[in-house]
Amino acid sequence: MNNSQYTNYFLVALLIFLFSCKESAESNTEIKEIKSVISTENNNNKTLAVYTTAMNTDLRLTKTAEQRFTEKIQPLETDVAVFVNPKRTFQQFLGIGGAITDASSEVFFTLDKATQNQLLQSLYGKDGIGYNIIRTSIHSSDFGLGSHTYIEEGDAELRTFSIEKDKEKRIPFIKQAIDLIGDELVFYASPWSPPAFMKTNNNMLRGGKLLPEFRQAWADYYVKFIEAYEAEGIPVWGLTIQNEPMAVQRWESCIYTAEEERDFLKNYLGPTLKRAGMADKNIVVWDHNRDLITDRANTIFEDPEASKYAWGIGFHWYETWTGGLPKYDNLKNINESFPSKNILFTEGCQEGFDAERMHYWPNAERYGNSMINDFNSGVVGWTDWNILLDERGGPNHVENFCFAPVHADTKTGELIFTPTYYYIGHFSKFIKQGALRVSTTTSRSTIESTSFQNKDGSMVTVVMNPTDNEILYKLVVGNSQSELKIEPRSMQTLVYK
Template sequence: MVEVMLSRFVVSARDGDLRLAERPLPPAGEGSHAERDRPRLEVHTERRYQTHLGFGGAFTEAAATVWQGLPGAARDQLVRDYFDPVHGHGYTLGRVHMNSCDFSLGHYAHVEQADDFALESFSIERDRQALLPFLRAARRAAGRPLRILASPWSPPAWMKTNRRMDDGGRLKPECRAAWAQCYVRFIRAYEAEGVPIWGVSVQNEPAAHQRWDSCLYSAEEERDFVRDHLGPALRDAGLGDVKIVIWDHNRDLMVERANVVYSDPVAAAYVWGTGFHWYGPEDFDRVQQVHDAWPDKHLLFTEGCQEGGPHTGEWAVGERYARNVIADLNRWTVGWIDWNLLLDERGGPNHVGNYCNAPILADTARGALMHQSAFWVLGHFARFIQPGARRVLTDASERIDTTAFANPDGTVAVVASNPHDEALRLALGIDGEWTAADLPPRSIATFVTEAA
């Protein structure tokens, strides 16, 4: 037996104070054949799959406003904890809303003037108050480019059939060309502010009639808007390298949406990939089905959070993240974007009271950060799976949820989640070399090999 040469063994657990804690490396000589019977985890680095873009979170007006209200040291700590590639998670992805979303302080649009088809009133002045300073601080902490996805929750009210930004409604046919030009204006305006936009989604949750900012698109409407308006508008503006992401909604109906859009060769040529969220059933097989049907198109997780309040201190929230990140990555997802980077202790602000959890909550009275279970769990992936890594084959016992990536620097990062109430003795094999490690109850661990 040859021992796996590990350089790091990092653990977080529900019980005790293990939070991205460096643990002693497994002793030499552990991992016998007897111990490999159950549970076990084998990694085969010669079998390689998708290339990883990175992890990230959403810059909402709510998150930016809470961040801006913190003391300077806490503001610096937050962007460092998320974006610093050495001392933090090293996030490389982000998402920002075009016009308002529910996690804004109220409704607003970048073109407020009714019937302004020439977009003469277009302005991002409101974004300059909090959103753009937050984005620029994150870029400084990262010290490298961030891929920012811009997503609209609703066109301006005057462009919609219900003349409201909330309560669903649809984009008026006569407003499609002007709305497509709004994306062009937004991208150029953000670029001028020092925040390049990497991609846009057509519409956040286009099948959801929400009491907050929302707009409905059928699959055919989304296809036609991309084919006839958005794609050509970006191309003609010299922005053809900006990625277009469709769907941006739950897994359950993503296959049907992808099939309609990608079956049109003109529309498909403009589209980089399919975005999806986690609300509703955990239909992970639907992610795999989209890849199997359209392997040349990318898959990007674009939103997920624990709904129904802040859920302060609940370990189960982090376990939901672990389960979803692992399952999505193992089904060809190239990047994973969380929802709000920061919220207050209520899980807001939210202008319709749709309070949620965030990986970091702010104690606004004390001006302090409260790191939640999702933060520690996401760190087990984001800190060790590098942009440009390739997913590799894993074969694990049913009791272990796991994924593994071969990094550009020659290391291999293996993430294993133990969602059970008892400790597990894990036999870990990488390319025929073995070791063993103990996983505490309700824990997640990351193993990193020495560079090859």
Template sequence: MKIKLITTTYNNEQKKTIGHTSEFFEDTGVELQAVNVYPKIVYQKFEGFGAAITEAAGYTFSLMGEENQKRIISAYFGPEGNNYNLVRTHIDSCDFSVGQYAAMNDPEDHELKSFSLKRDEEYIIPMLKKAEQTAGKKLSVMLSPWSPPSFMKSNGSRTEGGSLKPEYREFWAAYICRYIKEYRKKGFHITMMTIQNEPNAKQTWDSCLYTDQEEKEFLRDYLYPALVKNELDDIEVSIWDHNKERMFERASAIIDEETNKMVQGVAFHWYSGDHFDAIRLVREQFPDKKLIFTEGCVEYSRFSEAGQLANAQMYAHDIIGNINAGMNAFIDWNLILNQEGGPNHVGNYCDAPVMCDTDNDAVQEKLSYTYIGHFSRYIQPGAVRIASTKYSDKLEAVSMKNPDETIVLVLLNRSAEEMLINLRIEGKTASFSLPAGSITTGIL
């Protein structure tokens, strides 16, 4: 028996990925530098990887030449790429839009006659169509609102927080259902939604505040009945959609005997730190809910000097920690951005795994793209996490078993020293080393 190993190093700003194999032998009692994998001990099912097609991503994509458009889409959705099967996009505008917009803005139009996806049809939908064409299958799409139309808000604005006026709760629920139905009419596989992106954040961009009780009441009394009325109750609704540190409190406040059937998942972001134990706590207390990472990116306002290796390691560290804590799916933020880290209508510029120089029609695949691929290229939708142990806190590891019974082990060495590995599995041992500052995927 052999294990196939794919290792990526990054030295002197040069990426190098090599493949090699290691032979398994009978375990003779090795104790040191051991990593143990237990395929028969199974945890949560994993549904896949993806990223967001924002208006910013779609607009940037539209400015690239035909060959680079093919390269970008193939890099994410092609069989030789990162094999994404999930997509998130926004209901109406978000910060990563070219400007603010809504599908309708008439407070008297209760029948939504003026409702139009014209703005989505300019940049988001064309990119989504090409992604599906390249993937050769329907992608599972999540919709998330950043703000209701301004006339529905307590502050009369899409920005600076504000809240949904109680008298517009029914109208807003109908609006969301219309959005889903219009996307489905166009043939897209809308399977998931979140109630509100970052409901605890008052932002200079599109945002809306919900207390836990407001989110619960909107879901229970307005959104869920509207989904049922519109025959959309197959949509999987996730609550929270914000940072990890308060996800348990939000889940505990919203999910009860009455709302349990209405909530399929808890969505979370990474911006307030690891909080892997928060994910684990939600997994333990709400074992039937899907725990979905719905957004994370390298913000220039916080990490502009970190460098590609640190940024890529941040992705791998988070993916490993999240999966080990019980995560069911990982959806990155923008698929692509321009050379400025936008466009972003409030200047909230960020990094993306693939960056585009729209002035010179040039594409740069960042190291973070490669690191994500160390997971997404090999962990198949439907895989299950299996048990593993490791010998050092300098080493991070996660192990998965695919539907085809292949085992995938991802090992991250963030230290400045080479690490030796004695991989033990079902009475066999294979020995190999992890270079300093490297990531390795093993398949057997």
């Protein structure tokens, strides 16, 4: 082969290589296309903004500092540090929000228009904390004035199906929230119990199970719900199969073993949604605590016919009722075992309402600890329970009163923003839908942290100090660092590029 032939051969090979690189780049998903504008080689002289909420101060999501990055110096064992590696990213962020229940709706409509707008803006507005997830119940839960369904008792054909009750307060409230959220809305629904006649105990309350002869009628009920809500202009992103399927509660409840939920999903609910043209609706299984969650995941996700209908698994945080600690490792196990499935926090609240503890700081710290550890365990979205309750922690038709991030004093018409509202805001206000979680660790157990990278390249690192001492720490990002301090019993959000 002469020199000219060698040259031609080289040019052809080079063109083929360049074309294959272009094809590979164009085939990347949107997640892969998020470009970091952080130079991990040299971030010196770039600034970061610090936002703080702290106990025994007036700081509430307050911008408290602007810091500069300098060249990284090897941390010592005596240093407290947060280490962020933007080159290692994980799950995509879906959002944060709360449930618009019948209770929340009742309280909302006791307020005057100005206060209603204040609440909406504080939760969903551009200057609020940026909620984009809404959960609601399929007919009633305990948080409302009483039990109800959408059909007349005994109507297995669902001929009397109607959501007229929801149109009175719940749906108008939801629509106003949706108008502020816009395109990033994630709206999903959960049933607490089938109608009484469909259950083994002939009662919506106190557990019981779905009777086999009503499995198809109950699956059809979900379809009716979706059709009715979407006819009202509310796009339904998805649903959970059953709220707390292993808890016999004195309020609306229904029990499914792992095998029963698996079989209802693969034989009834999944195929029924598909036949109705609703295969795009996201089905979330379990919707209960972290304690038994791995058994539910193993049973459903190991079954190919059931698993194909399941978007992921949902969970609550109430396993601590036994006196133990939150079981974050169980979430990590699911993330490792079933990486194609999503994990969604579907409910949490501080139980046992006490008006004297409306501003009790550990309530907020429970949220901060859960959100940091849940996200670090692979969770894609986080849904609080009631977004609004009254000054008694209700209404609740079985007096199961609890806390919410925002309460309304129905006697004065004023809103009460608890510390929890601000702690949630340290995540929801700054982390945007589509962000990627970024590798983040701490050198000490005295602080906790997680980070996300937004689509615009901005980085958000959340740091919590649950101790009674001010802590000096280093934020180390690649080969750069910034030296900061965090107040006692506080939460910080650091925003930087």
